[in-house]
Amino acid sequence: MKRILLIISCVAAGFTARAQTQQTPHTFNFSVQEAVDYALSHKDTAINAGLDVKSADYRVKEIIGQGFPQISGxxxxxxxxxxxxxxxxxxxxxxxxxxxxxxxxxxxxxxxxxxxxxxxxFDPSYIIGLQGRKTYKELYERSYQNTRIDITAKVTKAYYQVLVSNEQVKLLDANIAQLSEQVKQTTAQNKQGFVEKIDVDRISVQYNNLVTTRENTLRLLALNYQLLKFQLGMSADDVLTLRDDLTSVPLEQNVAETVTDSTFYKNRIEYKLSESNLKLTEFDLKRQKAQFLPTxxxxxxxxxxxxxxxxxxxxxxxxxxxxxxxxxxxPIFSGFQRTNRVKQAAIVVEKNRNLLNGLKNGLTLQAESARIMYFNSIQSLNNQKRNQDLAREVLRVSKIKYQQGVGSSIEVTQAQTALETADNQYIQSLYDALVSRVDLNRAYGKIQ
Structure with missing residues (x-):
């Protein structure tokens, strides 16, 4: 009996400890910028990149310490x-x-x-190391900035994905509402003998398909929320709602307004990282040359x-x-080892210069591609919006003709299918425009 009581008490203590370790879910309501700010302070990649900056600072202090008196016992x-x-x-x-x-x-x-x-x-290598310590730390700071830019882009895209999914649900709800009313009217007309049973069946099939599509979209919406939480570094159990909507997202119609500087590539963090790498290799070349001097x-x-x-x-x-x-x-003679190390370091410097020049051309091409993609996406969005309005008008006219006896149920069904297709294409174009806007801002170094 005592043994049973002991087991029960241990199990109860285990459940109590587990309950104490589980965190209470938190509730958040974020705008896009607030979501980005949260991710920059909670995402593991951002935290680790910040730790790398601290580690680089300690490494610089370690280099400086080599010039201090060294005492040992x-x-x-x-x-x-x-x-x-x-x-x-x-x-x-x-x-x-x-x-x-x-x-x-x-x-x-x-x-x-x-x-x-x-x-x-006196040690020339130490002096050169002191000269390069700022560039060494700068490399990690820019790497940290690159991580922040990457997180900002991913969070923004994930945020927009949720907004677009919400918009898709709204469109489906509107279509389901009007289609439900149409099913009721057609069913009533069938009972009165004004329409055939096949007309009711056609509309019912469309209604059922639309309801299924909505259920699938809701599940994808929940998944998109989980993806956004992951990009934020947020617990999956936390409750997240979004404050911004699609009307608050500026989509400039004139793509030229987003391109203002021909030397934009200098603002790209990738270019700055390559510059830091080049500087470090140049310092290494100087250090190798300093090996010929006495200490x-x-x-x-x-x-x-x-x-x-x-x-x-x-x-x-x-x-x-x-x-x-x-x-x-x-140093007198080392079997030409120092000479060959200098030549190797010089080749590394030359390669990094070539990479920097190639990166400039690559970033220019990337920016031009992002500009064209954004322009095309805006054009497609405007076109799909017009098609959506036209499809809605065609459906309205088809219903009137059908109710007046001058149209067929097949015409109404086709018009309803065309509206659903136009809605889907509009949603896809909307998401493409939002994503291409983020890519354009990143391509021109506007995300820092």
Whole structure:
């Protein structure tokens, strides 16, 4: 009985601990900008990129520290279980030549305490390292900025995807509402003998398909919300609602308004990253060339030696020693290793210059492609909007003709299908326009 009670108490304690560790879901209502700000402070990639910047800062401090005095201490202790024996020539002790006398030098216990100091006085590599520390940190800061830009673009697209899905649901609701009314009217007319049963069936099939499409769209909408939460770095259990709507998203009709600077590529973070890489390779080339120059350092040491056959008296008497000095290291010949390293570093610099020039051309092409895609998407959106209005008008006229007996149910069904197709094409064009706008802003370096 006690064992059963113990098991029950352990299980209860486990559930209690689990309940305590589970976080209460939070509720958020974000605009696009608020969603981006949240992601920049909660998304794991942004957090890790920020940590890389801190790590780079510590690395710079590490490089600077190489020019500070380097102080180290050492302590040793030896217990000679058997004191080493040395053979001395017998002649030293009046013995015949060729004989040796075993003699033990030293004591059983020995200990040394030492303190050394070194100070770098001249090292070209260190000087160049100091010159390049700003560029080194700049590289990680720009990498962090690149991560932020990538997160901003992904969050914005995911946000727009949810807005478009909501708009699609609204269109489906409107179509379902009018189609439901049409089903009721047609069913009533069938009972009165004014229309055939097949007319009711045609409209019912369309209605059922539309309801199924709405249910599928709602499931996709829930998935889009989960994708947005993932891009935000938000828990899947949190509740998220969106404050902005599609009317708040500016879609400039004139694409020329979005293109204002011919040197836009200099604002692209990819170009800035490539520039930082080029600078670092140039510093590395200088460092390799500096390997031909001598280095000079100062050093000093203080040591105290203790020796005794009695462990208790080991530290009673010390034998100190100390020195100060300079060390000059002059490279003379290394089998042409340094020369070949310089040539390799020079090739790396040349390659990075070529990459930077190629990146400029690539970014220009990318921007032009984004501009054309945005222009095409705006044109398609405007065209699909007109088609949507026309399809809605065609359906309205078809219904009137059908009700007046001068049209057929097939004509109404076809008009309804055309409206659904126009709605779907409008939704797709709307999403394409929103996404291409984000791509255009990124291509011209407007997302920072």
């Amino acid at each position: 050492a302590a040793t202790f030896q217990d000679y279980l058997k004191v080493p024996t040395t053979l001395l020539p017998g002649e030293f002790f009046g013995q015949p030549a060729g004989t040796f006398i075993p003699v033990k030098f030293g004591v059983k216990y020995q200990s040394n305490l030492a303190l050394t100091l070194s100070q770098l006085l 000079l350092s100062a050093n000093a040491s203080y040591a105290s030696s203790y020796q005794n056959n009695s462990f208790g008296n080991l530290y009673s008497t010390s034998f100190p020693s100390s020195y100060i000095g300079l060390t000059l290291n002059v």
